[in-house]
Amino acid sequence: MHNNQVHSESVIENNEPQKWWHRRWVVIAGISFSFLIIIAVILSLLLKFVILVPKGSETINVTDALPSSTTTEATPISTPPLLTTTTTTNRQSGWLNTGSMNYARRQHKASVLASGKVLITGGYNGPFLNSTELYDPSTEIWTVTNSMNHARRDHISVLINGKVLVAGGIGDNNYRLDGAELYDPSTETWATTGSMNNARYSHTSSVLRNEKVLVIGGVGSSGLLNIVELYDPSTETWTVIDSMKHARGYHTSSILKNGKVLVIGGLGGKIALNSVELYDPLTETWTTIDSMNHARTSHTASLLKNGKVLVTGGSNISHELNSAELYDPPTETWTTTGSMNTPRVGHTASLLTNGKVLVTGSNTGSSHKSAEIYDPSTETWTVTDSMNHGRAYHTASLLKNGKVLHTGGAQNNMASNTTELYYD
Ligand SMILES: *[C@@H]1O[C@H](CO)[C@@H](O)[C@H](O)[C@H]1NC(C)=O
Ligand SMILES: *[C@@H]1O[C@H](CO)[C@@H](O)[C@H](O)[C@H]1NC(C)=O
Ligand SMILES: *[C@@H]1O[C@H](CO)[C@@H](O)[C@H](O)[C@H]1NC(C)=O
Numbered sequence: 001m002h003n004n005q006v007h008s009e010s011v012i013e014n015n016e017p018q019k020w021w022h023r024r025w026v027v028i029a030g031i032s033f034s035f036l037i038i039i040a041v042i043l044s045l046l047l048k049f050v051i052l053v054p055k056g057s058e059t060i061n062v063t064d065a066l067p068s069s070t071t072t073e074a075t076p077i078s079t080p081p082l083l084t085t086t087t088t089t090n091r092q093s094g095w096l097n098t099g100s101m102n103y104a105r106r107q108h109k110a111s112v113l114a115s116g117k118v119l120i121t122g123g124y125n126g127p128f129l130n131s132t133e134l135y136d137p138s139t140e141i142w143t144v145t146n147s148m149n150h151a152r153r154d155h156i157s158v159l160i161n162g163k164v165l166v167a168g169g170i171g172d173n174n175y176r177l178d179g180a181e182l183y184d185p186s187t188e189t190w191a192t193t194g195s196m197n198n199a200r201y202s203h204t205s206s207v208l209r210n211e212k213v214l215v216i217g218g219v220g221s222s223g224l225l226n227i228v229e230l231y232d233p234s235t236e237t238w239t240v241i242d243s244m245k246h247a248r249g250y251h252t253s254s255i256l257k258n259g260k261v262l263v264i265g266g267l268g269g270k271i272a273l274n275s276v277e278l279y280d281p282l283t284e285t286w287t288t289i290d291s292m293n294h295a296r297t298s299h300t301a302s303l304l305k306n307g308k309v310l311v312t313g314g315s316n317i318s319h320e321l322n323s324a325e326l327y328d329p330p331t332e333t334w335t336t337t338g339s340m341n342t343p344r345v346g347h348t349a350s351l352l353t354n355g356k357v358l359v360t361g362s363n364t365g366s367s368h369k370s371a372e373i374y375d376p377s378t379e380t381w382t383v384t385d386s387m388n389h390g391r392a393y394h395t396a397s398l399l400k401n402g403k404v405l406h407t408g409g410a411q412n413n414m415a416s417n418t419t420e421l422y423y424d
């Protein structure tokens with residue numbers, strides 16, 4: 001057969017002019033070679049622009065993902081050029097360790113400054129702490145700044161007119177503090193700003209629309225307080241106003257979209273409270289409204305984008321709770337919503353930029369490192385990646401870049417200096 005073909009070819013060729021490129025095998029080889037080159041070009045284009053290109057949301061910035069232990073130096077060192085490598089992965093959210101604080105702390109406070117830096121104040125790690133430190137999200141470096149005049153934990157820390165007001169707390173010899181101090185970020189210094197009329201710790205604060213600060217309840221020198229005071233930043237004075245009906249500490253206070261302040265639950269003696277009171281800044285009065293479905297103390301409360309308030313976990317003294325409930329301001333009523341996957345007390349709750357709520361940690365062993373996310377649209381909880389470190393009585397601050405900075409807290413009952421960022 002083969003010989004016959006060759007023969008017939010040569011017969012045909014013999015009828016044509018004798019040109020070498022007219023030989024059939026040369027033509028076949030040429031076409032095949034061109035075809036191979038085209039295939040190779042297409043394959044290399046595919047490889048370059050489709051397969052090796054990372055898909056946008058799956059890209060992890062390797063410079064962000066680097067362990068940041070090198071960023072804890074007090075003096076910035078010149079950094080090598082940033083890595084530009086990208087890695088593809090299915091992870092879309094998670095935790096990254098960031099620099100360690102200079103002091104281990106629990107029951108400290110955190111405030112995000114106008115500059116985007118985070119000021120950490122006081123806390124406890126054996127002694128009570130007067131030290132404060134600043135976190136710079138752009139360098140991930142912690143810098144010790146000037147100390148407060150008083151060591152304190154379980155105080156309040158709020159941003160007003162660009163300054164940070166801290167007030168009260170518990171200090172050396174378990175002394176309840178009435179003193180207040182203002183931090184000025186431009187000079188990084190503290191100045192005392194009057195004293196509250198009542199020493200207190202585990203109280204709460206809410207900044208009203210008129211920029212005055214409402215300071216609510218807490219544990220005073222001789223027990224739980226229903227006493228409320230108003231701080232006026234323009235005169236730096238403290239004034240006792242209308243009291244709440246119930247004395248309480250370890251409660252929450254949330255400023256609603258209508259400007260009223262919602263005070264929820266807390267410790268009411270030997271029991272946890274389900275009682276809820278509403279402060280109206282226009283009439284300067286308190287009203288007791290519908291109670292929650294479950295009494296709770298050391299819970300969290302978060303104002304959602306839809307104006308409702310999500311309350312999570314806490315303790316009813318005999319048990320840690322996984323239940324959650326929603327307050328609806330227009331109807332002033334409570335409804336239970338999906339329960340968390342684990343009971344939590346001494347945890348944090350952070351409203352993410354996407355409107356979901358991240359809760360982390362607890363002082364119960366099993367949920368120490370765990371984290372879960374509430375979706376207001378489905379009213380359900382989803383377990384997300386656990387933190388790298390167990391935490392309770394820690395802080396969580398939403399940074400301007402959308403990440404959530406978690407700092408310190410109790411880990412096996414010891415204060416921790418670790419910090420980590422949640423990203424999504
Ligand atoms: C990667 O992270 C570095 C440092 O945080 C930042 O400067 C850079 O803009 C980031 N790049 C991208 C593509 O996000
Ligand atoms: C943080 O605490 C660990 C363990 O106690 C310690 O080894 C480390 O030096 C501390 N880091 C800083 C920056 O103080
Ligand atoms: C802060 O506390 C430390 C240790 O107790 C003390 O040495 C220091 O003087 C205090 N600083 C201020 C400003 O009170």
Ligand SMILES: *[C@@H]1O[C@H](CO)[C@@H](O)[C@H](O)[C@H]1NC(C)=O
Pocket residue numbers: 295316318319321
């Ligand atoms: C505390 O919570 C537990 C678990 O939800 C429940 O069984 C118990 O009845 C509650 N106790 C009080 C006093 O509410």
